[in-house]
Amino acid sequence: xxxxxxxxxxxxxxxxxxxxxxxxxxxxxxxxxxxxxxxxxxxxxxxxxxxxxxxxxxxxxxxxxxxxxxxxxxxxxxxxxxxxxxxxxxxxxxxxxxxxxxxxxxxxxxxxxxxxxxxxxxxxxxxxxxxxxxxxxxxxxxxxxxxxxxxxxxxxxxxxxxxxxxxxxxxxxxxxxxxxxxxxxxxxxxxxxxx
Amino acid sequence: xxxxxxxxxxxxxxxxxxxxxxxxxxxxxxxxxxxxxxxxxxxxxxxxxxxxxxxxxxxxxxxxxxxxxxxxxxxxxxxxxxxxxxxxxxxxxxxxxxxxxxxxxxxxxxxxxxxxxxxxxxxxxxxxxxxxxxxxxxxxxxxxxxxxxxxxxxxxxxxxxxxxxxxxxxxxxxxxxxxxxxxxxxxxxxxxxxx
Numbered sequence: 180x181x182x183x184x185x186x187x188x189x190x191x192x193x194x195x196x197x198x199x200x201x202x203x204x205x206x207x208x209x210x211x212x213x214x215x216x217x218x219x220x221x222x223x224x225x226x227x228x229x230x231x232x233x234x235x236x237x238x239x240x241x242x243x244x245x246x247x248x249x250x251x252x253x254x255x256x257x258x259x260x261x262x263x264x265x266x267x268x269x270x271x272x273x274x275x276x277x278x279x280x281x282x283x284x285x286x287x288x289x290x291x292x293x294x295x296x297x298x299x300x301x302x303x304x305x306x307x308x309x310x311x312x313x314x315x316x317x318x319x320x321x322x323x324x325x326x327x328x329x330x331x332x333x334x335x336x337x338x339x340x341x342x343x344x345x346x347x348x349x350x351x352x353x354x355x356x357x358x359x360x361x362x363x364x365x366x367x368x369x370x371x372x373x374x
Numbered sequence: 375x376x377x378x379x380x381x382x383x384x385x386x387x388x389x390x391x392x393x394x395x396x397x398x399x400x401x402x403x404x405x406x407x408x409x410x411x412x413x414x415x416x417x418x419x420x421x422x423x424x425x426x427x428x429x430x431x432x433x434x435x436x437x438x439x440x441x442x443x444x445x446x447x448x449x450x451x452x453x454x455x456x457x458x459x460x461x462x463x464x465x466x467x468x469x470x471x472x473x474x475x476x477x478x479x480x481x482x483x484x485x486x487x488x489x490x491x492x493x494x495x496x497x498x499x500x501x502x503x504x505x506x507x508x509x510x511x512x513x514x515x516x517x518x519x520x521x522x523x524x525x526x527x528x529x530x531x532x533x534x535x536x537x538x539x540x541x542x543x544x545x546x547x548x549x550x551x552x553x554x555x556x557x558x559x560x561x562x563x564x565x566x567x568x569x
Binding site: 264265268269297301304305307308311312314315316318319322 | 459460463464492496499500502503506507509510511513514517
């Protein structure tokens with residue numbers, strides 16, 4: 180039987196690879212539980228992101244400091260992973276500041292533990308490959324959205340594909356994520372409600 | 375003994391993982407040799423990139439058609455891999471047009487063969503993970519260069535880090551890669567020669 184703390188992460192990994200109970204136990208043994216209060220920082224720019232974080236409960240956002248202003252980069256919710264994959268894989272300092280938007284409970288695994296587990300559990304290396312491929316695909320999609328879609332279209336994509344962002348993230352962070360002023364977001368929302 | 379055709383690809387893979395002769399033989403059995411004449415197209419936008427290509431000899435560039443003009447995206451030389459990793463992993467049509475800039479000899483492996491080999495050779499899955507991580511890191515670096523560096527700085531990076539591009543790629547393709555007109559590239563080169 181899996182402890183309640185690990186049920187969601189087990190289901191998450193199980194969507195990509197099938198591990199035995201013994202293999203899951205090896206994986207769980209490497210996890211560390213992290214609790215964050217609302218608005219608490221998990222990582223600041225200049226630090227190295229040495230862990231990947233599975234979100235059991237709560238919500239994270241990362242932002243960049245651009246000329247004294249916070250520019251929201253992305254939002255993450257329960258049952259998803261966060262790491263600055265660039266910093267995590269290269270060991271270079273992150274440019275991201277990651278913060279809890281709600282009280283959050285995370286499970287962290289270090290790069291080091293993960294590489295050891297890849298040695299012990301070859302099937303887990305497949306999971307690592309798929310995670311890396313998905314990180315690449317995600318980054319390409321973000322690039323493509325910024326090149327090809329207007330702020331209104333990107334807002335509509337959020338509404339359709341990521342309703343949790345609309346429901347749980349403060350408006351001014353969403354505006355900053357879309358690269359527009361809060362007043363412009365209000366106008367977009369009013370226009371879409373009318374149409 | 376490894377056939378001359380496979381020596382370079384063996385050395386390339388061997389830099390990331392260590393396979394036995396039997397495992398290399400399984401891998402080589404899945405390769406198809408591709409010869410391209412100078413200026414011949416390997417893949418056009420709208421097609422799916424179903425193979426990854428190791429360049430034994432020659433040089434490839436990919437370009438996008440932007441409002442009737444060719445915009446050069448990247449250049450690849452012997453002992454490197456090319457695939458549109460997005461199209462290759464998702465099965466979606468590519469936006470890239472890939473062309474031989476010199477007479478080229480490639481070794482191609484299909485996504486399907488590769489996934490089968492990952493089943494047979496778990497160590498090869500590590501190679502797949504590392505390739506995917508490197509694809510992500512490469513894309514992040516490209517993003518960052520476009521955001522943070524001027525055309526002159528990006529040209530200087532090419533001179534320093536990728537001299538083959540300077541030596542073997544026609545000037546107008548380099549200019550298009552830098553996002554500038556050929557005349558601007560001439561001016562940048564003259565200015566740098568003087569300084």
